[in-house]
Amino acid sequence: xxxxxxxxxxxxxLTPEHSPDRMASLAxxxxxxxxxxxxxxxxxxxxxxxxxxxxxxxxxxxxGLGPGIVNPYETHPVRLAAQTATIDxxxxxxxxxxxxxxxxxxxxxxxxxxxxxxxxxxxxxxxxRKLWAGETVTHDGTFTAQDASLNLEPTSDExxxxxxxxxxxxxxxxxxxxxxxxxxxxxPRDLEWSAGQIEQGLADRPDDYGAFESxxxxxxxxxxxxxxxxxxxxxxxxxxxxxxxxxxxxxHDVDRETAxxxxxxxxAGDLPEAFGHVTPEMIDAFCIAGTTATVAERxxxxxxxxxxxVVGSPLGPDLEDAIERAGEALDRATE
Numbered sequence: 001x002x003x004x005x006x007x008x009x010x011x012x013x014l015t016p017e018h019s020p021d022r023m024a025s026l027a028x029x030x031x032x033x034x035x036x037x038x039x040x041x042x043x044x045x046x047x048x049x050x051x052x053x054x055x056x057x058x059x060x061x062x063x064g065l066g067p068g069i070v071n072p073y074e075t076h077p078v079r080l081a082a083q084t085a086t087i088d089x090x091x092x093x094x095x096x097x098x099x100x101x102x103x104x105x106x107x108x109x110x111x112x113x114x115x116x117x118x119x120x121x122x123x124x125x126x127x128x129r130k131l132w133a134g135e136t137v138t139h140d141g142t143f144t145a146q147d148a149s150l151n152l153e154p155t156s157d158e159x160x161x162x163x164x165x166x167x168x169x170x171x172x173x174x175x176x177x178x179x180x181x182x183x184x185x186x187x188p189r190d191l192e193w194s195a196g197q198i199e200q201g202l203a204d205r206p207d208d209y210g211a212f213e214s215x216x217x218x219x220x221x222x223x224x225x226x227x228x229x230x231x232x233x234x235x236x237x238x239x240x241x242x243x244x245x246x247x248x249x250x251x252h253d254v255d256r257e258t259a260x261x262x263x264x265x266x267x268a269g270d271l272p273e274a275f276g277h278v279t280p281e282m283i284d285a286f287c288i289a290g291t292t293a294t295v296a297e298r299x300x301x302x303x304x305x306x307x308x309x310v311v312g313s314p315l316g317p318d319l320e321d322a323i324e325r326a327g328e329a330l331d332r333a334t335e
Contacts, residue, residue: 009308010330011037011215012315012323013068016047020055023047026319027056031063033327039068039098039182039310043106050083057091064096068217068310069164069182071102072124073112078137078148081128085154093156098182099125100164103243105267116142118169122177125161132159158210164217167245168197175201175212182310186218186288186298189251191305216302217310221289222325223317232317233289234275240286242266242274252285292325292332299333 012030016023027038038056040049049067056065065087070080080099088095101117108114120142127145130137136149163174166184174181175198183194198214205212219236223229241254242263249259258277265274283289288298299309309330316322 008303008306008330008334009037009213009215010035010327011039011064011068011217011308011310012326013039013041013217013310013312014052014056015041015313016049016052018047020047020052023052024055024059026323027063027065028059029320029323030327031060033323034331035063035311035327036308037064037066037096037310039066039096041313042067042070043103044074044110050087053087053095054090057087057094060091060094062094064094064160065091066096066098066159068096068098068162069100069102070098071100071107072120072143073102073107073114074110076145077124077127077143078131078145080124081131082150082152084128084159085132085150085152088154088156088159089152091155093154095154095156095159096162097125097128097159098162098164100182101170105243118173121163121170122173125163125178128159129161162213162215165194166248171197172201174198176204177201177209178212179210180213180215182215182217183306184217186216186220186302186312187252187285188301188305190248191216191302193251195305213308214306215308215310216306217312218302219287219313220295220311220322220326221287221314221316222292222295222322222329224291224321224325226290226294228317229291229295230280230283230289232314233283233287234278235271236312236314237278237282237286238262238266238271238274241278241282244286252281254282254285292329295326296329296332299329303333 042049053065139145160179162180163178164182165171221229221233311326
């Protein structure tokens with residue numbers, strides 16, 4: 001797979017569960033620790049990712065910033081293009097656009113149909129690119145836009161588009177059309193399988209498209225003590241297992257009935273019940289959890305199949321400590 005430089009790309013997911021000021025200081029810390037890009041996750045129940053990115057732009061100088069991963073159902077795709085262009089303006093050309101189909105259960109909470117996700121995501125960033133280039137767009141597909149254009153131009157020539165993907169079709173589509181992919185996986189077995197799907201997409205990629213970057217968007221939990229790191233991994237792992245497709249569960253020998261129990265508990269809002277069903281094997285399959293040394297080894301294994309890693313939620317029991325440890329683990333993984 002092609003990559004812009006010989007060095008892997010290091011990304012971090014900062015979840016806006018805290019005030020924009022705290023998020024801005026975490027982004028500054030991530031930049032100091034050598035991360036290249038910070039994605040702010042987008043869920044309707046957390047703070048707005050674009051507002052948070054705007055605050056993060058004020059405390060940083062070089063790190064890329066953008067939503068990761070925003071979906072084109074809750075917000076009209078033309079609006080997403082304008083919001084991302086605004087981040088590019090306030091950050092002086094550092095915006096990235098992390099887009100994906102969104103979480104089916106979260107969208108269901110809002111009464112939103114998760115309709116034709118592959119087409120919707122592709123049409124979203126196709127239209128965004130045209131709008132960023134200053135074109136006026138009329139579109140009639142999975143969404144409609146009539147004579148739409150933006151009243152601002154992005155600062156940078158091209159805002160890179162990263163597609164959040166896990167299933168075979170979305171992975172292939174990203175290889176063919178996007179600038180990068182954020183693979184929703186942490187385990188080498190999943191990353192190896194994903195790389196095979198992406199290769200198929202890259203085989204059909206037009207020659208005039210630029211370099212493509214494949215990043216593992218991995219759940220990570222790192223702490224001084226292995227036990228604490230693994231305990232903090234329970235909530236995200238429960239959500240991953242609860243939403244995992246059957247082939248993914250099969251790949252890791254996860255009991256389907258236990259996965260269904262977790263899923264039902266999450267939908268009913270019984271979080272302690274869901275988290276209680278998470279097994280050590282599930283944590284191993286769906287999160288990179290442990291001490292700095294353990295996490296560095298797992299990063300090294302992942303890098304066999306990808307061009308870089310986005311250190312995803314929960315990061316660890318102590319966010320500041322976890323960002324420093326993750327940065328150190330990434331350094332060790334590439335020594």
